[in-house]
Amino acid sequence: ETGVTQTPRHLVMGMTNKKSLKCEQHLGHNAMYWYKQSAKKPLELMFVYNFKEQTENNSVPSRFSPECPNSSHLFLHLHTLQPEDSALYLCASSQESYYNSPLHFGNGTRLTVT
Amino acid sequence: KNEVEQSPQNLTAQEGEFITINCSYSVGISALHWLQQHPGGGIVSLFMLSSGKKKHGRLIATINIQEKHSSLHITASHPRDSAVYICAVRETSGSRLTFGEGTQLTVNP
Numbered sequence: 001e002t003g004v005t006q007t008p009r010h011l012v013m014g015m016t017n018k019k020s021l022k023c024e025q026h027l028g029h030n031a032m033y034w035y036k037q038s039a040k041k042p043l044e045l046m047f048v049y050n051f052k053e054q055t056e057n058n059s060v061p062s063r064f065s066p067e068c069p070n071s072s073h074l075f076l077h078l079h080t081l082q083p084e085d086s087a088l089y090l091c092a093s094s095q096e097s098y099y100n101s102p103l104h105f106g107n108g109t110r111l112t113v114t
Numbered sequence: 115k116n117e118v119e120q121s122p123q124n125l126t127a128q129e130g131e132f133i134t135i136n137c138s139y140s141v142g143i144s145a146l147h148w149l150q151q152h153p154g155g156g157i158v159s160l161f162m163l164s165s166g167k168k169k170h171g172r173l174i175a176t177i178n179i180q181e182k183h184s185s186l187h188i189t190a191s192h193p194r195d196s197a198v199y200i201c202a203v204r205e206t207s208g209s210r211l212t213f214g215e216g217t218q219l220t221v222n223p
Contacts, residue, residue: 042213100145107156
C-alpha cells in the first residue's frame with residue numbers, strides 16, 4: 001500500500017475515446033503531480049497542483065486536461081489522444097510543492113492508445 | 115544532454131555483491147532524490163538528501179555538492195533489489211524535479 005492509489009491500472013483506448021485517470025491520496029499532502037513515463041525516457045512532469053491550485057503546466061497538449069477538486073483527489077481527463085501518448089502515467093503527492101519533501105508515487109496507469 | 119546523468123545504464127550482479135550506482139548533475143540543487151521502480155511500475159522514494167550521507171538498512175546514499183555527484187550503494191545485494199533506480203534533482207531556481215534515465219539493476223541468485 002503506497003498511500004497513493006491510481007485507477008485504472010491498465011487502459012486501452014482508441015484515438016476518438018474520452019477517458020479519465022484517477023488518483024487519490026490520504027496522506028494529508030497538499031501537492032499532487034502527474035508524470036508521464038515513456039519507454040527509455042526519464043520521467044516528465046506534466047502538471048502540479050498545490051492546495052488545489054494548478055501551479056505548473058509543463059507545455060502539455062490540451063488533449064490532456066487535469067482536474068483537482070480537492071487536495072486528496074486528482075484526475076487526468078483524456079480525449080482524442082495519439083498513439084505516441086501511450087505511456088505509464090504516474091501520480092504523486094508531497095507535503096507541499098515548494099519545499100523539499102519526499103514524493104509518494106502511485107503504481108501508475110499503463111495507457112495504450114490504439 | 116540531460117542535466118542528470120546516471121551510470122551505469124544497466125548493471126548485473128551476483129547475490130551478495132556490493133553495488134554502486136552513480137548520478138552526476140550539472141545544475142545547482144537544493145535536494146537530490148533516489149527512487150526505486152519495480153517492474154510493476156510503482157515508484158518508492160528511497161532517500162532525499164542535500165549533503166553528506168544517509169543510510170537505511172542495506173542502502174547508503176552519499177552526495178558531494180562541490181563535485182555535483184551522488185552515489186547509491188547497496189550492500190549484500192539480494193535478488194529482490196532488482197529494480198530501476200532513478201536519481202532526481204530539485205534545482206535551486208525552481209520547484210520541479212529533473213530525473214535521470216534510471217539504472218536497471220538485476221541481481222542474480
